[in-house]
Amino acid sequence: MRTRFQIEKRKDVAGNLLSADRPVFMSVTFGGNRVIIGTGIKVDMNGWDADLQKIQVAYPGAQGFNNWLESMQDIAGKTMEALQHSGEELSPENFRQLYQRLKPKYSGGFFNLFFQFMESNSPNWSNATYRKVRTLYKLLREFDDQSLSPISFHKLDAQFLEDFIAFCQKKGYQYSTIYKTVNNLVWFLNWATDKGYNVYREYKEFYKQMNAPDQKSQTPLFLHWGELMQLKEYPTDNRRMERVRDLFCFMCFAGLRFSELQRLQKEDLKEGGIVIRGQGGGVRVIPMNTYALQIRQKYENKYYLNNTAFPSMSIITMNKYLRLMGKDLGLNRMIYTAIAGEEGLPLYRRLTAGTAVNTFIKNAIEMEVPVEIISRFTGVQNDSRVRRFKSDLAIEEMKKFNL
Known part of the structure; x- marks a missing residue:
């Protein structure tokens, strides 16, 4: 499937090319078929970038318009995927009907x-409620300004959350404050x-990816070196399982987050080092x-x-796939949270992509890598996980006196 955006080129009765308020169309081609x-969106001809197939940055409202075009392209991909798995004929009529059911209402952009x-x-x-929501609006604006990719509904996923x-x-926000802030974002x-403006559901996983402030584990989840x-x-x-295994282990050995792994380009893997480019423009290098x-x-x-x-x-x-492999390997070490009375779960059932950074930190501390180096590699200064792992290690060391 291929999608392209194009602006209407039509002449008036005098034969002159119309240039004001020209409609933009999306063309979807698949299997010799084309759906327009x-x-x-309508835009002046001089505001359209034909090479990039988007509205020029300087054109009024460009960011909202371009976010909408990205959403349309994304929905087209999801439509094709759903149609292929439905067993129905891949026809222009079926594609158009399903697309119309899946697409959101036009909103003019996330912040509008x-x-x-x-x-x-x-x-x-x-x-008090108005001030709280207004503060969130300003915070998201600030985050958007320093981000390499503008906020839009189809990008509100696990990587955005991280x-x-x-x-x-x-x-300098405390974890409890961040949790409440995300809670307000989910409310919006x-x-x-x-209201029909958003059709993406990844944000509903945000709560599963965060621990409530009063439910944080005493020690972050990690894998021992042997595990x-x-x-x-x-x-x-299984090729997909193989890739999950390799990429997760790469994060464990390098101290990378999942979002950082997904952003890595070929040129970021230098001889003997990994170049991590932060959303705010910062760079760190991990040997x-x-x-x-x-x-x-x-x-x-x-x-x-890309x-x-x-x-x-x-x-x-x-x-x-991490949990499937963990179960198959017998990673049954019981994991308990700090909640009184809560039953423990075997390690494999709690495995997530976020376990990788914790694994790197835990094993680095046990290998006596200096805390300053660990913090520099992981990119987070004063990381509370480092302090908690060191505290647990100190307790274990003191147990050596219990002869």
């Missing part, structure tokens, strides 16, 4: 809709979804150990969409 869908959310609901809010949490931590997203080696050597003929280098070499001569260093996958896919 109106975007609802957020402002509408405040305007339409503020008469029913207390002053980047947003890191942004809030750098501003539920409103947008109910990590078991996973590294896990045999499989590669032997284990990380072996995985990098396995993928260095393979090429993926020249990424590794194949892309969703965090949901990674978590799913």
